[in-house]
Amino acid sequence: MASHTLHHADILPNGTVIHLTRAVLTSARPKALHDHDFVELFWVQNGTVRHHLPGGTATLTEGALILLRPGQTHALQGKGDAALVVAVALHPELVDDLDARLPPLTFWQAADSPGQIHRDMHQLTALNHAANLLERGPHDTLAAEAFLLPLLADLARNDTGLPIAAPVWLHRACAAAHDPAVYREGAAGLVALTGQSHPHVSRSLQRWLGQTPTAYINRIRMTRAARALTSDNEPLPVIAEAIGLNNLSHFHKLFRAHFGVTPLQYRQQFQRDVVQPTP
Structure with a gap:
C-alpha cells in the first residue's frame, strides 16, 4: 500500500x-x-x-x-x-x-x-x-x-513494564494481575489468565522481563502491602492475608527483600514519622 x-x-x-x-x-x-x-x-x-x-x-x-x-x-x-x-x-x-x-x-x-x-x-x-x-x-x-x-x-x-513488542496475551494478563482477585492466587492466578501453559508463561516472562511469574506477582503484592502500611493501621497479618500470603514469616522475608526494612520499620518511616516526626 x-x-x-x-x-x-x-x-x-x-x-x-x-x-x-x-x-x-x-x-x-x-x-x-x-x-x-x-x-x-x-x-x-x-x-x-x-x-x-x-x-x-x-x-x-x-x-x-x-x-x-x-x-x-x-x-x-x-x-x-x-x-x-x-x-x-x-x-x-x-x-x-x-x-x-x-x-x-x-x-x-x-x-x-x-x-x-x-x-x-x-x-x-x-x-x-x-x-x-x-x-x-x-x-x-x-x-x-x-x-x-x-x-x-x-x-x-498498572504499567506492566512489558515492551510493546511482547505478545498481546501477556500484556493483558500482566495488566489484569494487578487485580486483587488475581495476585492473591500467586503465580497460578497469573498463569490462569493467559490460557497458556505454566512453562510457556515462564519462558515468555523471562524473555520479556527477566522475571519468573512468582517474582512478577510478588512485586505487585509487595507494592500493595507497602501502600497499606502507610494508609491505614491494619495489623500485619491482615495485610499479608489481603495480598494472598497467609505465612507471616514469608511475608516478612519478601518485604525485607523488596524494601530493605521490615514491614513495621516501613510503616514507621513512611506513615507515623511523616505526620508526627520526632526530633
Whole structure:
C-alpha cells in the first residue's frame, strides 16, 4: 500500500491542541496507509476493527486502545456493520511538553511500533465519560491535560513494564494481575489468565522481563502491602492475608527483600514519622 500524511494544521484550528472524532468504519479495504505529524490516540468503542500496519494486519476488539507517534503508518477497516472508533489528535507541542514532564510509561512512549493496551468495561466507561466532557468544553491545553492525565495516571498505576513488542496475551494478563482477585492466587492466578501453559508463561516472562511469574506477582503484592502500611493501621497479618500470603514469616522475608526494612520499620518511616516526626 502507498501512504500519505495527515497534518495537525488541517485538523487542529488555531488555539486548539486536541481534537476528538467519532467514526463508524466502512468494511472497504483501505487503499493506502497513512501517518501523521501529530500523536493519535484511538480506541475501539464498538465492534471489531482490522488494523492495517506495514508488517501486516491485527484484529482489534472493543476496548483496544492504540497510540501512534508521528511517522507510524496504519489504516483502519471495519469488520461488520457496527465498528465504531473514537480518535483523538494531539498537537505536537502538547505532546513534547508532556514527554518532558511524564515519568517513563511504556504505552505512552512507544516509538518503534504503536502502543496498544486493553481497557475493560469499567475503564472504557471512564474513558468515554472523559471524552464526553472533552467534547463539551474548550480544546485548549487545560482541557487536553484534564482528559489525558487521569488516563495516563491509571495506566502508570498498572504499567506492566512489558515492551510493546511482547505478545498481546501477556500484556493483558500482566495488566489484569494487578487485580486483587488475581495476585492473591500467586503465580497460578497469573498463569490462569493467559490460557497458556505454566512453562510457556515462564519462558515468555523471562524473555520479556527477566522475571519468573512468582517474582512478577510478588512485586505487585509487595507494592500493595507497602501502600497499606502507610494508609491505614491494619495489623500485619491482615495485610499479608489481603495480598494472598497467609505465612507471616514469608511475608516478612519478601518485604525485607523488596524494601530493605521490615514491614513495621516501613510503616514507621513512611506513615507515623511523616505526620508526627520526632526530633
